[in-house]
Amino acid sequence: MNAILSHKISRRAVLRGTGALVLSFSLSPQAWTQEGGSQAARPAPGPKLPGSLSRSPLLDAWIRIDADGRVTAFTGKVELGQGIKTALLQVVAEELEVPFEQVSLVTADTSRTADEGYTAGSHSVQDSGTALRNAAAQVREILIAEAARRLKAPGDQLHAAAGAVIGPNQARITYAELVSANLLHVEAQPVSKLKDATAFKVMDRSVQRIDIPAKVTGGAAYVQDMRLPGMLHARVVRPPSYGARLVQLDQGSIEKMTGVVKVLRDGNFLAVVAYREFQAVKAMRALSLAARWEERAALPTQARLHEALLALPAQDQEIFDKHESGGQPSKTLEATYTRPYLSHGSVGPSCAVAHLTEGVMTIWTHTQGVYPDRQAIAEMLRMPPDKVRCIHVEGSGCYGHNGADDAAADAALIASSLPDRPIRLQWMREQEHGWEPFGPAMIAKARASLDAAGRIVDWDYGVWSNTHSMRPGPAGALLAAQHMERSFPIPEPKPIPQPEGGGDRNSIPLYVLPSAKVTHHFLSDMPVRVSALRSLGAHMNVFAIESFMDELALAAGSDPVAFRLTHLDDPRARDVVTAAADEFRWAARPAPAGGHGCGFAFARYKNLAAYCAVAMQVRVDRETGRTRVLRVAAAVDTGQVINPDGVRNQIEGAILQSLSWSAFESVSFDATRITSIDWATYPVLRFSSVPESVTVRILDRPGTPFLGCGEAGHGPASAALANAVANATGKRVRDLPLNAAHVKAAIGI
C-alpha cells in the first residue's frame, strides 16, 4: 500500500512540476456533433489535422514527457468499460517508442485535457486514437531531430527505441535528456511519419486491460468509491412522474431525523443530506412520504404506443433518393417493424461527487462529456464556466445518455448550498429506471420489389423516431435544472444530421439497389424522456432492414447469405459476410426442424465505421414461445486493430446486450407514470438465456484507418435473432422485443 501511495504522490508532484506549460482549450461544444463526432465543421486555418488534433493542435496537450522520462498522455475521451484507456496507451507506446508500462493516461478533465466532446458513437479510437497516434509520431520525430542537432548527425542515421534516440556509434540520448520546457509546445502537422503496421510491437496485440486488476480485487475504481475528507451523503427525491408539481411538503420532521444535515427544496427539486449514507436513504424515504405532488396523465396508451407516435406531427426529411433503371418488378413486399422504449438500465445507479470551495465547483462524474456537462452545470448554477471543473471518474457502464449527467447536476446543486462540504450523491434504483432518458421507441416501414430473377429493383423505407440526443450542453437538458424554482426549459430536440444520423442512423442500406428512397420522419414531440442509447437508431434500422432482407430472400427463394452477397459490392462488406458465414459453418447449418432455426444479418455501423456480420442458431419452444440462443458466430472488420481481445470483448458484449434488448426489454408506463422501475418490472437477459457459444472472427486490415467497433454488433445481433426465430417457426415477428409472448402470438398456438 505504501509503495502505491508514494507512487501517486510522486506522479502528482511531477505533473505539478510541468505546470509551466499552460494549456487552454477552446470552448465551443456546439462545434461537436451530439454523438462525439469530429466531422462537424470548425473553422480551422490550414490543412485538416488528423483526428481530434484538429480540435486541439498543440502536441503537449496530448503528450508530455517529464524530466524522469515518464510519459503522460492526455485524452478527452473516457473509460466506459470499453477498454479505451488500454487501447490509447498502446497507441502512444507504439508510435512514441516507449515501453507500455512507462506511459500513463489522464482522461477527460476540463482542467487538463482537450475538449473531445462526448465519448460516444464508437468515435474514441477514430478521434482520440488517431490524434494520439499522430501526436506520438510527431513527438518522436521532434525528439529525433533534437538528438540529431545535439549529436551533429543527420536525422536519417538516428532512430528511436525504448524511450531514447539511438545515433551513430551507439550514441544514446534518453527522451528525458532531450525534452526541454517548450520542445513539445508546438502545433501538430497535418502529416505524420507513422510506423508501418509490420513493425508494431504493442499495437495489434491483446494487451491485458489496465483497469481490470483493481476492479476484481476491490480497488477504488469508480466514482462510487470516492471518499473525500468531510464528505456528506445526499439523496434526491424525484417527482413521481414527468411534469409533477410539488404542492405540499412537511419537511420539519425530516430535518430532525438522526444524522440529517439539510433538507433542500428548490421548486420541484428535493434532496436530503446526511452524515451517513443510510441516514440519507432513510431521510429520503421519509421526505418522499412527506411530499404531495400534483400529477398529469399525459402519457400515451402503451398498448397503442406506435399508433400514437405515428399520429404525432412529423418533420419529413428525404435522406436518400436514387433512381436508376433496374429489372421489372414481379413481386412486392411490405412490412412494418417496431421497437419499444429501451432503458439503459446501468447496473449501478448514477453517482457523482461535488465540492464547492473557494468559489470553484468541482464535480467528479461518470458523464460521457465533461465539457458539455460543465457548460450545462455552469449555466444551471449561474456560474462562469471557468469556475466549474468536471473530472471524469468511471461509473457503472452507461451505454449512452443515462442518469450520469443528471446525477452530476444534482450533486452540484446540492453542493452549491453547502459550500466547503464534498457531497456524494447516488441515485436509487427506481430513480435510475424511472428518470433516465430512454432509447426512443421507433417505427420502420419498408417496401421493396423483386424482379423475376430475385433481385431487388426498388426500395422505399421510412423511419419514425424522436431525437436520439437530448444530451447536456444547454442546462435545460438536466433534470435538476428542469425541476428547480428558476427552471430552465427543455431544449428543442434536433435530429442528428447524416451521414451519422440519429433515428435515421443506418437507415440507408449498404446494398446496391437500382432505385431507393429513405425518409426520416422526425418526431419532435417527446411524450417520454428520451436520448442517446448505444448505437442510436442503428439498432432498430438494422433490425428492420436486415429482417426485411430476410423476408425478401425467402420470397426470392434465395439463401439469406447468398441474397445479401448478390446485393453487396463493397469488398470489405462481402468479406465480413463471407467470414461470418464461414465461422458459423452456414453452409452446413442444420435444417429448420424441432424448433431449431438459423439467422444471419449484416451492417456497417453508420455506413462508415466497423463492418459486422452475425449468424445465430436458436431453439424455439413452440408451447411457450421462449427462444434460446444456442450459438453465435460473428465477423468484424474494424480497420487497423489496436487490441484484438478488446475488439472481441466489445463485439461479444454488443451481441449479448443486443440479445437482452431484442428478446426481453421494454419500458412500461401507465397514463401518468413510468412503471418499469426495477429489475422485476424491467426483465433483462440472465445467464439461463446466455448462448452456449459466441465466437468472433476479426478480419485483419493492417495499416488502414481505425474504424469504431463499440456499437457495430447491436443491429446485426437483433436481426440475426429475428431471422433465426423466423427460420425456426416459419413466422415473422416484427415487433421488438422477441419475448416469449410475442413469439407465441406469432406462432399462434
Add this chain to the structure above:
Amino acid sequence: MIELKVNGRSHSVSADPDTPLLYVLRDDLQLNAAKFGCGLGQCGSCTVLVDGAPTLSCVTPIMLLEGRQITTLEGLGTLEDPGPLQRAFIEEQAAQCGYCIPGMMMRAQALLERNPHASDAEIRAQLEPNLCRCGTHMRILQAVRRAATLMAGPGPSPGTVVTHAPSAAGPQVDSSDAEADAREDARSRPAHSERRERPER
C-alpha cells in the same frame, strides 16, 4: 456497537443496527468491492459471503450478522497477490465496466468452495440471480471455469481467506495507481488464442 467479522478481522461498528451490511462495508470499513446496484436484492452487485453462503448485503441489516463470518471480494486476494478466482477473471479479461463483477465472483466463489468440479449448467444456475448489463456473460462463465481449474491445481486451497488492512482509498483524481501497477505487470501476450485472417487483396 456491533461487532462484525469481515475477512477474518473483527470490527466494532457504530452504525444503526438496521443499516444494511453494504453501507457498513463501503462507508465504515472502506471496502470497495461490494456495490450498490438496486437496494432491493434483485441484481446481485452487493453479494458477499456470510458463513460461506452468498448473501445480498444491500438488504441484510447488520444486527443479523454478529458473530458470523463475512467475506468480501477483498478477502479472496489482493492486487499484489490475487487469489485464483481473481487471477482467472484477469486472465480471461472478464470485465467490461466491471461493476457487477465482484458480486458475480462472490457467488461463484460460494459454488466453487462447495463444488470445485461444478458443471457449466451448475455455474449458470448459480449466477442466474446476478445481472450484467455490458454483456460480459461469456467471459464470466469462462473465468469461473478457469478458476475451478486453478483451484483444483497446486497452491492455496480455494477457501483460503487472505486478510489485509482495509484500503484507505482517496479520490481517484489521477488515473488509478492500481492501474499503473497493473500496467507494469501487463504482458504483451494474447489473453485468448488468436484467430484472425488476412483477406488476400
